[in-house]
Amino acid sequence: MEYITYYYQYLIYFYATLISVVYVILAILGYINISRSKIKYTTREEDKLKNNPEIAPGISVVAPAFNEEVIIIDNVNSLLSLDYPNFEVIIVNDGSTDRTLELLINNFQLREIQFPYIEKLRSKPVRRVFKSNLNKYKRLIIVDKVNGGTKADAMNAGLNVAKYDYFINTDVDCILARDTLTKIILPVLDSKIPVIAVGATMRMVNGCEVNEGEFSSVTPPRSYFPLFQETEYLRSYLVAKLGWSIINCIPNVSGGFGLFRTSTVIKAGGFDPQSHAEDMDMTLRMIANERENERKYRIVQIPDSLCWTEGPPNLKILARQRKRWGRGLLQIFVVHRKFLFNLKYGRTGWIVMPYALIFELLAPIIEFTGFLFLVYLMLTNQVNFSTFWLMLLFVYLIGVTISLITISYDLSVKKVYRSYTDYLWLILFSSLEALFYHPLIVVFSLKGYLEFLFLKEFTWGKMTRQGYSKTSANEIIGTTSPKA
Amino acid sequence: MKLNTHNYKEILSALSLPEFWEDQLSTNDINTNSIALRMLHGIKDNITGGVISLRTQTENKDIRKFAKSIYLEVDSTDAFKYLEDDFDRDFNALDELRIHSALKKKNQEKPLPPLMQWVNMAQKIEFKIFLIKEIGFFQQIDCAPQLLDLYLQNVDYSIKAQIADTLGLLDYDIAVPVFIESFNYNPQEVKDKIIDALGKLGGEQALSFLESIYYQTYNKETLIKILLNIRLIDHDGSVYSKIENSVSTDFEKIAISYIEKNTSEIFEL
Known part of the structure; x- marks a missing residue:
């Protein structure tokens, strides 16, 4: 036992040191990325895209919806108000049992059309395709399909209808910034090597006010869990992903928001309905496909905040979300184990997947066992408390420093919140994250791993929507029955 | 509202803003160069290609290419000189956008010279394709x-x-x-x-060819494309009706209905 104690302490020490070093490196790379991005892309480039529609690439915005009657109209209005010359909005109604489709039909004056549907990617059968009678909604297409149980299945149906070379994969609970499409397509244009995917920063919509699909006020969430998640998201996007992006090592373009090259996704077989983490699974299969066919590719992350999503408002929904992420991560390492330490997959195989294995998949296990070990050491009086407090403070301050760096990066990209008090609020909560939020994440992730190992069946994670509009669903709609 | 450009130019001149940004352009800081280029691009009327050419040979590809695109827009003596040289060794789609925008502005002043001369000189496939695309646009x-x-x-x-x-x-x-x-x-x-x-x-020959390949095509996306193009040039509708009466699969029937709906606005005009 003495040897185990001795070596385990060293293991934890080196683990903590290494993760700190990696995060410092990623923070430096992230900073370089933000600086480069600010030099390269300004509103001038965006204006050029908007003023030259004949040369702007077309983009399909695909958003699956399952029982989203509370937010569907706001969201579709928001998507239709995007400021870009060539785009279409495809909403896939995945067999909703509530009034999602009825609301869409009534609010956008939809009619069923004969659509020559080509099944390039497998999905549950498509029942009907709708378009609007009104010219102002001419960009909108609604695909009504049999419920497939997963977002991946619905995305595949949406992609079978999409006509453009690039598509946005988003969720129906997400609100996109009006300049999303101009910002996200610029890195695609500005590369000699084909860019197969682009990610951007996502934030919490919980504190924002949305009026007819557009933000009337942007503030941080006022409830605890989304506020903790705000800093967590910013850290993931502005430090980790921006850092990885510099060396073309992004392993996951978020399922909540990302731009993908349609042909690459189709070649890679589309989204996998069996996956619990369809976004990372899709990204890795695209990478594998490009690598195996010896094609050069780039996956890019941009610093701009383009997508606002509803964060889990309570512990129950947070638990559900994190268990799903836990299941997904473990499944990724089972399904895509070929990547690990495989030279054929370049930096993804040699750097980022081992990193994800050691510092993401194993982290909750190491933290939990570390905690148990600490209890054991305390009970057996083997803790040198003067060193213990020093080390604990050191680790805590490293975490807080990274969060502070993240928030300063966010401010340097764009001052999204009107008041600096909002940023102080973020800083305060990020300093409490390690004490109140992170332990919950560790427990839920471990539960997710266990659920995956015991092979339970899972479908769409049901999210209780609060909505962000002051208008209620009943006020938006007419009351006629759904009719094609 | 029309801007008072006279006063605007007077203010620029009184504050020596062009000279200030020209100085900034000659510094060795990439960030400052980038801002200076954008400012000079905004000032436009008071600057010459000579000022911008300072940065057209710089090592940083973003600055270099941006400078070249501004040069194309503002220079009054040899604006098209970078088109002779594939524009840049790092030419990409964002440069296409910048050049296209500059060419559009030039074209408003006076018709562009034939772009074919640079197609013949171009070494890079991407640049050739871009120029050929522009020939169609202009x-x-x-x-x-x-x-x-x-x-x-x-x-x-x-x-x-x-x-x-x-x-x-x-x-x-x-x-x-x-x-x-x-x-x-x-x-x-x-x-x-x-x-x-x-x-x-269009024309009889094109229509009859499209009809013949329709019956030989198995690719569903191509089938839709052929049907759409037949519909666009088959003015009396005889070929389209013939195909409509001969199709047997549900997919083709739906495709025909879809194309009819989508092209109805064109035919109504």
Whole structure:
């Protein structure tokens, strides 16, 4: 036992040191990325895209919806108000049992059309395709399909209808910034090597006010869990992903928001309905496909905040979300184990997947066992408390420093919140994250791993929507029955 | 509202802003250079290509290419000189956007010189394709015979596809028999562009060819493309009706209905 104690302490020490070093490196790379991005892309480039529609690439915005009657109209209005010359909005109604489709039909004056549907990617059968009678909604297409149980299945149906070379994969609970499409397509244009995917920063919509699909006020969430998640998201996007992006090592373009090259996704077989983490699974299969066919590719992350999503408002929904992420991560390492330490997959195989294995998949296990070990050491009086407090403070301050760096990066990209008090609020909560939020994440992730190992069946994670509009669903709609 | 450009220029001159940003452009800081270029681009009227050319040979590719695109827009003596040299060794789609925008502005002042001269000089396939695309956009019909000659040469298929597209836009119907003859010897990328071009060029020969390939096509996306183009050039509707009466699969029936709906607005006009 003495040897185990001795070596385990060293293991934890080196683990903590290494993760700190990696995060410092990623923070430096992230900073370089933000600086480069600010030099390269300004509103001038965006204006050029908007003023030259004949040369702007077309983009399909695909958003699956399952029982989203509370937010569907706001969201579709928001998507239709995007400021870009060539785009279409495809909403896939995945067999909703509530009034999602009825609301869409009534609010956008939809009619069923004969659509020559080509099944390039497998999905549950498509029942009907709708378009609007009104010219102002001419960009909108609604695909009504049999419920497939997963977002991946619905995305595949949406992609079978999409006509453009690039598509946005988003969720129906997400609100996109009006300049999303101009910002996200610029890195695609500005590369000699084909860019197969682009990610951007996502934030919490919980504190924002949305009026007819557009933000009337942007503030941080006022409830605890989304506020903790705000800093967590910013850290993931502005430090980790921006850092990885510099060396073309992004392993996951978020399922909540990302731009993908349609042909690459189709070649890679589309989204996998069996996956619990369809976004990372899709990204890795695209990478594998490009690598195996010896094609050069780039996956890019941009610093701009383009997508606002509803964060889990309570512990129950947070638990559900994190268990799903836990299941997904473990499944990724089972399904895509070929990547690990495989030279054929370049930096993804040699750097980022081992990193994800050691510092993401194993982290909750190491933290939990570390905690148990600490209890054991305390009970057996083997803790040198003067060193213990020093080390604990050191680790805590490293975490807080990274969060502070993240928030300063966010401010340097764009001052999204009107008041600096909002940023102080973020800083305060990020300093409490390690004490109140992170332990919950560790427990839920471990539960997710266990659920995956015991092979339970899972479908769409049901999210209780609060909505962000002051208008209620009943006020938006007419009351006629759904009719094609 | 029209801006008072006289006063605007007076203020720029009184504050020596062009000179200030020219100085900033000569510093060795990339960030400052980038801001200076944007400022000088904004000032535009008071600057010359000579000032911008300071940064057209710089090592940083973003600054260099941005400077070249501004040069193309503002220089009054030799604006097109970078088109002779594939624009830049790091030429990409964002440069296409910048050059296209600059060419549009130049074209508003006075018609552009024939872009074909730079197509012939270009070494990079991507740059050639871009210039051929621009020939179509600016409707430089005089370049059409040379483009057709280039099509007949042993060039990259992506170039052939773009030539087909451009000749369609230029309404150069002399190309129809050439396209028909070469159709089966090309990959799908070129075939798709030929089908679209025939749909723009029209005529009996094009219509009868599209009808013949309709019956030989198995690719569903291509089937829709052919049907759409037949619909666009079949003015009396006889070929389209013939196909409509002969189709047997549900997919084709739906495709026909879809195309009828989508093209009805065009025919109503």
